[in-house]
Amino acid sequence: MESLRIEKTLNTPFVHLDPDTGKLEIKGRSVPENPLEFYTPINEWLERFKAQAAERILSLDVELEYFNTSSSKCLLDVFKKVAQLKNAGAAVEINWWCEEFDDDMIEAGKDYQDLLDNIPFNIRIIAEE
Amino acid sequence: MKKDYSKVYNEMQDENFILSYKGQVGFVQINSLLRIIEDRLETAEQNPKTRKKVYNIATECYQNLSHHLEKHSEEIGTKGLAVFEAYQDKYVIATGNYVFKENGQKIKEKIDYINSLSREELREYHKQILANEAFSEKGTAGLGFVDIARKSDGNLRYEFSYLNDNLAFFTLKVEIPRIESKKE
Numbered sequence: 001m002e003s004l005r006i007e008k009t010l011n012t013p014f015v016h017l018d019p020d021t022g023k024l025e026i027k028g029r030s031v032p033e034n035p036l037e038f039y040t041p042i043n044e045w046l047e048r049f050k051a052q053a054a055e056r057i058l059s060l061d062v063e064l065e066y067f068n069t070s071s072s073k074c075l076l077d078v079f080k081k082v083a084q085l086k087n088a089g090a091a092v093e094i095n096w097w098c099e100e101f102d103d104d105m106i107e108a109g110k111d112y113q114d115l116l117d118n119i120p121f122n123i124r125i126i127a128e129e
Numbered sequence: 130m131k132k133d134y135s136k137v138y139n140e141m142q143d144e145n146f147i148l149s150y151k152g153q154v155g156f157v158q159i160n161s162l163l164r165i166i167e168d169r170l171e172t173a174e175q176n177p178k179t180r181k182k183v184y185n186i187a188t189e190c191y192q193n194l195s196h197h198l199e200k201h202s203e204e205i206g207t208k209g210l211a212v213f214e215a216y217q218d219k220y221v222i223a224t225g226n227y228v229f230k231e232n233g234q235k236i237k238e239k240i241d242y243i244n245s246l247s248r249e250e251l252r253e254y255h256k257q258i259l260a261n262e263a264f265s266e267k268g269t270a271g272l273g274f275v276d277i278a279r280k281s282d283g284n285l286r287y288e289f290s291y292l293n294d295n296l297a298f299f300t301l302k303v304e305i306p307r308i309e310s311k312k313e
Contacts, residue, residue, distance in 0.1 A: 011160070031188055033156040066185055068192055069272035076259060101178040104185065104280055111252065115260050 001052065004045045012038050013064065017045050019052070022090075024060040026078075030071040039074035046081040054089035058082065063097035063126070064105070072108070079112060083119045093120040100125050146173065147214045154198055154209040154226075159191045166213050173215055174307070183220050183305055186280050187213060190303065193273040194224040201232070205296075216307075223302040233289050233297045240285050240301075243278045251279055281305055 001019040008014035013028035032038050060082055067075065079094060086092045094116075096109035109123040141147070146169055150162055166187055174180040194209045210225035228236065246254060255275045262271055278285050286302040 031192070033192075066181070066188065068188055069276045070192075072272065072276075073259060099177070102181060103178065104182060107252075107279075111256050111259065114256060 001048065004041060006041075015042060017042065017049075019049060022056050022058040024058065024082075025063075026060070026075075027063045029065050030067040030075070032068075032071070035068070035071045035074045039071075039078060042078055043081050046078070046085065050085060050088045053085045056085075056090040058085060058090050058092045060092070060094045061097065062094065067108075076112065076115065079116055079119075079121070083116060086119055093122060095122050095124050097124050097126050100128070145215050145217065148212065150211045151208065153207050154191070154195045154211060155207065156192075156195060159195050159211070162191060162211055162213075163188055169215070176307075179220075179305070179307060182280055183222070186277055186303055186305065187222050189273055189277050189280075190222050190224050190301065193277075193301075194226055196273075197228075198226055201229070205229070218307055220305045220307065221302065222305070223300060225298060225300045227292075228289075228297055228299045230291075230295050230297060233299055236299060237287070237289065240274055240287050243274055244283060244285055246283075248279075248283070251275065251283070255279060277303060 003019055004015065004017040006012070006015040008028040011029060011032045013026050013030050015027075016023075016025045018024070026042075030038075060079075062075070082092050082094060094112075096105075096112065098105040098109060106123060109121070113121045113123065148162065148165060148169075150158075152158065163184070167184055170180050170184060174183065191211050194211060198205070198207045198209050205227045208226075210223075212221070212223040212225075214221040214223075243251065243254075255272065258272055258275065274285065281303045284304050286304070288300045288302075289297040290300075291297045
């Protein structure tokens with residue numbers, strides 16, 4: 001299975017989904033006009049990964065600077081797909097990275113935490129450089 | 130009457146700025162506006178938390194305006210008003226557009242409802258929409274006002290000025306205080 005790599009743009013994040021290491025990354029800004037279009041390949045990739053999910057370890061790191069409300073719904077869909085991989089036998093976790101001062105981002109993470117009670121959803125603070 | 134811009138210039142502090150745009154509010158135009166705002170905030174706002182919050186709210190307000198006008202463009206056109214004001218003590222983000230009475234009524238009810246909720250109730254309402262409601266055809270989530278209200282601590286103000294029985298000009302205004310950057 002091929003990895004999925006999408007370079008970041010002004011309005012969309014960097015994405016790297018690596019089937020060999022089980023490391024998934026979404027980093028940058030997510031404020032596209034049409035988030036559905038952007039997130040569809042990610043969800044399709046996760047769907048295809050299901051076939052080899054058994055006994056795999058998967059971790060999704062999400063580190064967003066900004067995201068719009070339309071993206072927030074797409075992100076929830078991605079997280080639900082990851083949760084399905086758990087049902088398919090993988091050990092999964094999601095890390096939601098926030099800057100220490102960013103209460104809005106931390107609160108958004110807590111919302112997701114509440115909506116995804118069957119998988120580890122960790123709110124992590126980015127260490128200052 | 131002639132407008133005296135030297136007065137506008139001199140009355141504004143160096144770190145203040147006003148951006149006012151009327152015209153097509155497609156995604157491209159909104160992006161250009163947001164780039165300017167982001168660039169100016171980089172130097173004008175020392176507090177990273179406020180900077181991020183303000184930029185986030187501006188993004189949501191203007192994208193909201195854009196989506197709304199696109200949806201109703203056949204009747205009311207795609208022109209809107211986007212305003213951004215930075216002062217010593219606060220930021221003001223505003224949008225303006227024409228709406229039909231029926232639509233205006235729906236917007237009013239939604240904002241009134243949002244404004245009636247406590248912080249915790251608003252959070253629950255947000256989660257409920259996020260988890261349960263389907264996307265619109267345009268891929269919007271119906272969360273714009275709720276998100277803006279949460280980030281601005283319930284500071285959604287609106288006004289409808291009726292032109293006639295059917296058409297009103299809808300103004301949305303959000304104020305974000307610059308408290309924390311001024312405290313120290």
